[in-house]
Amino acid sequence: MAQSGKAFDFKLFKRLLAFTNAYRLVFFFVAFAAVAMSILAILRPYFLQRTIDESIVPQDSNLLVYFISIMLGVLVLEVLFQFAFIFYANWLGQSVIKDLRVSLFRLMTSFKMQYYDKSAVGRLTTRAVNDIETISSIFSQGLFMILADLLKMGAIAGFMLYQSWRLSLIVFAILPVILYATRVFQRAMKVAFEEVRNQVANLNGFVQERLTGMKIVQIFAREETEYKAFEKINEKHKKAWVKTVWYNSIFFPIAEMASSVAIGLLVWFGGLNAAENGIITLGLIVAFIELAQMLFRPLRQIADKFNTLQMGMVAANRVFAILDTKSHIVNEGTVEMSQTKGAxxxxxxxxxxxxxxxxxxxxxxxxxxxxxxxxxxxxxxxxxxxxxxxxxxxxxxxxxxxxxxxxxxxxxxxxxxxxxxxxxxxxxxxxxxxxxxxxxxxxxxxxxxxxxxxxxxxxxxxxxxxxxxxxxxxxxxxxxxxxxxxxxxxxxxxxxxxxxxxxxxxxxxxxxxxxxxxxxxxxxxxxxxxxxxxxxxxxxxxxxxxxxxxxxxxxxxxxxxxxxxxxxxxxxxxxxxxxxxxxxxxx
Structure with a gap:
């Protein structure tokens, strides 16, 4: 099982992926859509560069219409693949958690009474409802989104090097800063999200018990006491969430600043080269500005998606902990009691x-x-x-x-x-x-x-x-x-x-x-x-x-x-x- 602070548990992730086997065709289609989107992503800046250098600067209106038509076609394809990607990634996530929830409920109905003697009902409810719902985000917003972003970043980086290694080095020089910040952020958020899940379970358990036992609360006039106890638990829940907000507040401004510095350097270096009639053209500069934003944007978002993935993994860890529980009455009997005499x-x-x-x-x-x-x-x-x-x-x-x-x-x-x-x-x-x-x-x-x-x-x-x-x-x-x-x-x-x-x-x-x-x-x-x-x-x-x-x-x-x-x-x-x-x- 995943440990607190551990970046990623591949063994747990592999086990979770096993639940997609029943939906293998959809799984591969979503992966294909991610590859298609990464290829289509670099076509827009490429044709934008050609539009500027080959039609706008030379003032060729016919060629301008031609390039705009191509970019429109690329955009339509990109929208269609994005729609299919988002829909089927979410469909896959919901299908997996449906199967997982059924497996969990079937298992829970077979546990010994001793298991329920020692387990809080609120926590089990959280596992069966909230945590399993969180697992769906691994597929809808985590895994495939990260895969799509990584493919897009790889395609963009390769295309940038092919177009201009000098401008590429400027952009790549900023990457280590963002990567390091992303890594630190992701580790911190893993621990923070585990605390969030703990506090959610505590909150659910407290509320469920008090609502179930409301008659006792009111008979013994414990409303004020329980209210104060709830305030303390709710405060812990708030603090756990505020910690995640704090990490987000630090990371995203740093990532935005790094992106702005890279664009400024591109304009400065590329502009000087173009002004001196160098090999860098106006279209290439505009294309690189868009490419740099397309490269940095997934990096900033990928951290957030890693948060989603990590939260889903924490939830999966908790659910699998129940699925791995050995608390069953051994049912190895073979005799069917059709009608007992009652002795x-x-x-x-x-x-x-x-x-x-x-x-x-x-x-x-x-x-x-x-x-x-x-x-x-x-x-x-x-x-x-x-x-x-x-x-x-x-x-x-x-x-x-x-x-x-x-x-x-x-x-x-x-x-x-x-x-x-x-x-x-x-x-x-x-x-x-x-x-x-x-x-x-x-x-x-x-x-x-x-x-x-x-x-x-x-x-x-x-x-x-x-x-x-x-x-x-x-x-x-x-x-x-x-x-x-x-x-x-x-x-x-x-x-x-x-x-x-x-x-x-x-x-x-x-x-x-x-x-x-x-x-x-x-x-x-x-x-x-x-x-x-x-x-x-x-x-x-x-x-x-x-x-x-x-x-x-x-x-x-x-x-x-x-x-x-x-x-x-x-x-x-x-x-x-x-x-x-x-x-x-x-x-």
């Missing part, structure tokens, strides 16, 4: 989110097909972790998890997860219709199927009361629905997927009585006849479970039915029941 077994399973810190400590238990198992325990006991491990969101450290007697690692990930439906405590809904949030755009699940399922589990009445019914847009994260309503949508989403195994992180503590009753009804309907694991928060669910697993500090400390566990003197479940559930039962 689950954990054998001596150990797991920790952080190395050397186990949250699941040598757990073993089994769930029979069609059985409902409730898991209870204090916060942090490891209840939700069991859900994550069964779905292979995380890889276990040791032990084995079996479904229908087969290790879950032997199943393909898609078939495994398609047979396990999860209703989480914190329900996530997309900014879309209720129907699309239920089907998740699965074409195999029709609206008729969803409506029938809604009636079966008793949630159709609630959906019909909403404007538009199943077409009602719930907005971002389901903001237009109550927590109980979101929970009901999640139940219906799980139910229509017809899973063999159902996992419920039952969350009814913060919902109203009406919603809770519907959720209890939906729970009974949805768990009937299928293997269910329920992280229980309500006594009603626990009482109806075939088996209760009691967890503490990552271990299963007790197993049994509600009645069996209550009989244990000083048992963990009995103490939990007396503290948490007895009051509920009395009510």
């Amino acid at each position: 689950i077994e954990f054998k001596n399973v150990r797991f920790g989110y952080v190395e050397n810190e186990e949250v699941i400590n040598d757990i073993s238990f089994s769930v029979k097909s069609g059985e409902t198992v409730a898991i209870v325990g204090s916060t942090g006991a490891g209840k939700s972790t069991i859900i994550n491990l069964l779905n292979r969101f995380y890889e276990i450290n040791s032990g084995e998890i079996l479904i229908d007697g087969v290790s879950i690692k032997k199943y393909t990930l898609n078939s495994l997860r398609s047979q396990i439906a999860v209703v989480l405590q914190d329900v996530f809904l997309f900014a879309d219709t209720i129907l699309n949030n239920i089907t998740l755009n699965n074409p195999d699940i029709t609206e008729e199927t969803v409506r029938a399922a809604a009636h079966e589990i008793g949630v159709a009445k609630f959906i019909d009361t909403l404007p538009g019914g199943f077409s009602y847009n719930v907005k971002e994260r389901g903001a237009m629905l109550s927590s109980g309503q979101r929970q009901l949508i999640a139940f219906l989403r799980a139910y229509v997927s017809k899973p063999g195994i159902l996992i419920l992180d039952e969350a009814t503590s913060s919902v109203d009585t009406y919603s809770e009753e519907m959720i209890q009804t939906a729970t009974e309907k949805i768990t009937k006849g299928r293997t269910s694991i329920v992280i229980a928060h309500r006594l009603a669910t626990i009482k109806k479970a075939d088996k209760i697993l009691v967890m503490d500090a990552g271990k299963i400390v007790e197993t049994g039915t509600h009645a069996e566990l209550l009989k244990r003197e000083n048992g963990y479940y009995r103490n939990l029941y007396e503290v948490q559930f007895m009051t509920e039962e009395a009510i």
Whole structure:
């Protein structure tokens, strides 16, 4: 990967160019257009010289019309090639970033949950949107523009030497000054642009988190505090950009001054020679003035284009850093789980989110097909972790998890997860219709199927009361629905997927009585006849479970039915029941 201050990373650039292979014809056409423009660029000054020396000075009007016609034709060709060059260079850039963005998004959807536990959403959004968009400028304004400029400069320099080596030496004497200034400028801007990208990512991350958590900000009256924090981050962002403006403010006046000095020397030396009837003509002087400007202009612009190229390379470096991330669940299973019986077994399973810190400590238990198992325990006991491990969101450290007697690692990930439906405590809904949030755009699940399922589990009445019914847009994260309503949508989403195994992180503590009753009804309907694991928060669910697993500090400390566990003197479940559930039962 590119290092800070490094002028150019050819290895990274070569890797990026590999994405143009699918558009090879367009790539070569743009390169050809760049060559054509460099040739056409020297024809205008050449014919301008001949026009002055062969028609204007001798006052030959017929020849003047002839040369003007030729220059007009050259200009038309130049305009056509420039149009094709700009259009197809930008088209190529957009095509490349489309492919790159698709590759990145596909990869990000396959990452372990552990990757997202450690990665800021704002930064990932910046990589997938802003940085990839910046990469397109490598092709539209960087690579091909620089190539075209270099070819044009080479053609101009060769033509100048051919016409007059004396005038050429005057122009070339100024080149080292501009080249050195360009080199220093380009190195400084590389570092400056890396800082800009860092600050953009920080800004995006801060804004996204605060907007997402705006309710917390306002509940605790943190508006002024967050405003001041934002001011500091924004100030750093401004300073990073001002540094790039500072470098531009120094470089471009130096380049302009050097160009003016070269033109002045051309007029002085060439004018004296022409006045003394030397070999330098008036047309040659005018042609060299234009050629010198054409030579220096790309030099001044090439620095700016190098900035664009460098900014694109910095962005590419960040994007490839994600593409190179090895954070995938190994999907080497070959067994397709078409329809599971739902028999689950954990054998001596150990797991920790952080190395050397186990949250699941040598757990073993089994769930029979069609059985409902409730898991209870204090916060942090490891209840939700069991859900994550069964779905292979995380890889276990040791032990084995079996479904229908087969290790879950032997199943393909898609078939495994398609047979396990999860209703989480914190329900996530997309900014879309209720129907699309239920089907998740699965074409195999029709609206008729969803409506029938809604009636079966008793949630159709609630959906019909909403404007538009199943077409009602719930907005971002389901903001237009109550927590109980979101929970009901999640139940219906799980139910229509017809899973063999159902996992419920039952969350009814913060919902109203009406919603809770519907959720209890939906729970009974949805768990009937299928293997269910329920992280229980309500006594009603626990009482109806075939088996209760009691967890503490990552271990299963007790197993049994509600009645069996209550009989244990000083048992963990009995103490939990007396503290948490007895009051509920009395009510």
